[in-house]
Amino acid sequence: MSDITASGVQPAESVSVRSRFPVHVAVFLAPALAIYTLFSIYPLIDTIRLSFYTGDESGARHFAGLANFYTLLTDPAWSGHFWNALRNNLVFFAVHMVVQNAIGLGLAMLLSLPRLTGGSVYRTLLFLPTMLSVVIIGFIWQLMLNPLWGIAEKILSAVGLGSFFGPWLGQETTALITISLISVWQFVGIPMMLIYAALLNIPDDLLDAAIVDGAGPFSVFWFVRLPLILPTLGVVSILTFVANFNAFDLIYAIKGALAGPNFSTDILGTFFYRTFFGYQLQVGSPTMGATVATAMLIIILLGVLIYLFGVQRRLQRHTF
């Protein structure tokens, strides 16, 4: 149907009117475009420009081509930190994809149960941590997990698991996972809400039809609901990816910019911060910082492109 109307006959007199430059479109776009250009596009391009320069003692900057990128990827003093941060960032992302989005999906399914009492209360409570300041989240969890006065150990002891408790935030093997899970706890509300909205969009007729056809609850989920919310899951994944590779605040709040112990919680965001602003006696380097930022931009861009061309285009959208 739509094809026919699109290629349908246009009234002849309106062609000349339409072909003039649509001034109103430019006028309406201008404010957003101006602000976006000034505060987003220009800084982005200037950051990339800055990454091709290097500074000297007197503060002057010289063009250096790709030298900064070469240093970042080949000098062991830099590349060690860079690859370590990238690896940690991938772990951080993997934990979010697996734990946060699975729990978000599960919670959304539970919330969309037809006979659920107090659904809106749960929804609000589960979404609440997302709205809290990250400083508060960091503070609360550090206090709870504190080996000196935290309640985590007492709770574990109460159920006979006291021996499993450890200073999780301070051990190289556990610190990153612990922080990832704290972040999951904070942000689980976002996938939950998005998926919940998508689930509500599925017409009851489809579910009823499936049940009449003899599908059990599992089949209804697997063959009817899941395919219908796949586009939303895609959006959730890409949001998680971008947010995780831009993450910084929680780790800075809990572990500081040195992301200890032994850089085991260092991700690209904290690595960038240390490089750009400096830390303690380390003097910040705007040009190297811009290089790290550009590398982050490239990584995020690659991820988004893979998603757009590899996943998004194959997804089927259904409208009802």
Add this chain to the structure above:
Amino acid sequence: MRPLHAKTLVRRAGQMLATASVAVAALACANAASAQTLTIESWRNDDADVWNSQIIPAFNKKFPNIKVQFKADPPTEYNAALNARLTGGTAGDLITCRPFDASLDLFKKGQLISVNEVKGIENFSDVAKSAWSTDDGKTTFCMPMASVIHGFIYNKPIFDELKLAPPKTMSEFYAVLDKIKAHGKYTPLAMGTADQWEAATMGFQNIGVNYWKGEEGRKALIEGKQKFTDPAYIQTFSELAKWAPYMGKGYQSQKYPDTQNLFALGRAAIYPAGSWDVPIFRKQADFEFDAFAPPVPDGQGKCYISDHTDIALGINAKSKNVEAAKTFLSWIATSEFADIYANALPGFFPLSKEKVTVKDPVAAKFVGWRSTCDSSIRNSYQILSRGTPNLENELWNVSAQVLNGTMKPEEAAKKAEDGLAGWYEPHKK
């Protein structure tokens, strides 16, 4: 209407003239005053009260013609804000100087002037001046103000209860720790590694000066005559490695405020300290506490302390009141200023050679070590933290790892040395 209007007009004109002349007079006055007004740029916003109510009034008693304004930024924003103002030409006359490279950069860019000729600079030792001198030591560009000293603070009631005496040597130190541990009620050593810097400053630098013999070792390290893989440094790391069993449960995720609380609540016996902790415990701890100097290795007669230069005052090269600023700096070098500063902020110790009476007994004990031990500064601060990887950050990392038991003393020493050898010529051989 008309005559009235004319009359009001004349009156208005008169009023305007009068106001204008008053304004001009006021402006002239302001000009005269501003010739004598000094503005201090600082990051010590915590101390604004002390400056306004004690230090500046004391200065004005002697020099009533020079007005002084204290203007502070939050510590984390200070360097950036100051740089912006210095470049824009709007910075104050007096600049509070961070130690070493941050201020050296300002001097190299011509934003600070030399204070070699300012009266009072002779009151300071070379160690005191080193943080604000060029690498060759010939030019000093800030008047030293204060330093912080490391040592150990202990809980006196616990020491009395267990009949312990403050240790003087390392073996006595461990004997004391063993007794506290055997007693079981208190955490022997209050320290955590989560923030990493305590491990390096209150651990490595605190006890290390005794091993690398203060300035002698620090200078040898800069000249490349000593390396971190030398016995003195490995020995220091080995001592740190022995501390773990005495530290509180889960010390790997214990942060600095946790450590302070642990000690202030009376649950820990010994606290590796910086002197800035003294006023904090004065407020928080309701028991008597005292301090002992870092224990010396067995059989070593001479003792050393980490007496770290932290804060100084320099003159903005673009200041219009350089002479007044010099007068102020000379006054900073007097014992009068030192006395006020030391007692208003116990734990920050004046660097001048003049005699200062510190009233707080524990702070007085810290500063008293200067007469019995040799002072040195933290060995990573001068020159050695200029490159990548940054030595200070590396020391934080390896010291924390040694305390956590995830790195052996030899590995820690090797990592610090390898990092330094990566960019610092004297260590490349």
